[in-house]
Amino acid sequence: MGVVETDRGRVRGVVQGEAVSFRGIPYAASPVGELRFSPPRPHPGWTEVREAVQAGPAVPQGASRLERVMGARVPDWDEDGCLTVNVHVPAGALEGSAARPVLVWWHGGGFTSGSGGWDWYDGGRLAALGDIVVVTANYRVGPLGYLYLPEIGAANLGAQDQAALLAWVRDNIASFGGDPREVTVGGQSAGAYSSLALALDPQTSGLVNRVLLESGPFGLAPQDPQRAAENAEAYLRLLGVPDGSDAATALRTLPVEQLLSAYGQLAGQLARPGDATPPMYPVLGAPGVPRDLHRGVVDGGLEGKPLLIGTTRDEASAFTAFDPRIQNLTKDGALDLLTGQLGEHARELYQRYADRFEEPTAARVFTAVQTDGLVRNDSLRIADHHAAGGNTTYVYEFDHRPAEDPYGLGATHCGELPFLFGSFDAFADSPMVGRTTDAVRELGRTFAGGVAEFVASGSVHDWMPYTPATAARIRHFG
Secondary structure, three states, X not given: OOEEEEOOEEEEOEEEOOEEEEEEEEOXXXXXXXXXXXXXXXXXXXXXXXXXXXXXXXOOOOOOOOHHHHOOOOOOEOOOOOOEEEEEEXXXXXXXXXXXXXXXXXXXXXXXXXXXXXXXXXXXXXXXXXXXXXXXXXXXOHHHHHOOEHHHOXXXXXXXXXXXXXXXXXXXXXHHOXXXXXXXXXXXXXXXXXXXXXXXXXXXXXXXOEEEEEOOOOOOOOEOHHHHHHHHXXXXXXXXXXXXXXXXXXXXXXXXXXXXXXXXXXXXXXXXXXOOOOOOOOEOOOOOOOOOHHHHHHOOOOOOOOEEEEEEOEOOHHHHOOOHXXXXXXXXXXXXXXXXXXXXXXXXXXXXXXXXXXXXXXXXHHHHHHXXXXXXXXXXXXXXXXXXXXXXXXXXXXXXXXXOOOOOOOOEOOOOHHHHHOOHHHHOOOOOOOOOOHHHHHHXXXXXXXXXXXXXXXXXXXXXXXXXXXHHHEEEEO
């Protein structure tokens, strides 16, 4: 019971509740030594049955900038053995019954942090609830995943890892009771951004049947190659790698801690109040992102693929609630920041948003503008175009806020995650969740059940399909 044959060797999972989980399965070789800053390579495999009980280590990374929102993590990263996948299946899926639809779900973290193996994203409960197979995985982040030095083979390596994982699912998921012809690719935040890119890229779009996009920062265009190259040069200077030297050798021999430290310094140099842009993220024209994402949607890249897309009501509070530079803004200060971002119409926009609030503090107005500019407006733009083409489209807004909300987070970025995965206990120290009452758990079952039904069939029986620019067709969870 619980032993499965993969193309690299056999693995044994563990029964937990109504699901069987296989954790820490390598889907690519360890990106160490000569393979650091290189595209993913096949894993050499193993001969004995591999115990797939524990998740593999996270990829090397610094602390998340949303620790105060989501809760702190004890560092668990290791460069060796970090490219792993976790497969969660309903208890009956391994008994030769009908193949289950598959959800490949990517974690967020601003392309800088996160792990598919963390208990925040444990897919066992969702798999059992929806009678689906749930797959989570690691991909390289930060400089190891998104440093842009194509001359040494480093270009969107995190995206290349994700493509390799989709190929692994195609080749192996049937052994776990999953149907490789029924694959939903989805994720939250950077994971949603990645999922849209995978669904649009001609190299991977054929492996994607449905798309789930939670709180994607689609207001952020893929990084311009020139800007990415400039950031790479600044990064090399921080590392002390001189011009004209063999950058590949230096980058592959430096301690990984030094690589992370320099990335943190670069992030500090580039940081601007209210700007959530990471120093390194997917680059336009590099592998995985052959064209602008919105252009890809307009050109029909999602045609025929059912789409479920949504946001939380107060996305940007995760980035502003604990930033004194934002919380102490005056109206003039907020206008200065918005003018720098948006140009001359910032004042008119500020007033339009201020009119929404009974007490329109500058911080509240600025946060609301950022929520729409980074996440909501472009999510709706994608939904409008997809639905206008006659494609099945569902849109949600997650409105639930914790009963105790001392920091004014509201329904913040990441707030729906414990509801999707039923992982409330893993967020015990997170102010975005609050007390887990029976009503909170029931809301989670409703939200997760709708997502699972979409994964299973491409539709949700008690959600109205979205039609363009129709707010009444947005399903609210609060």
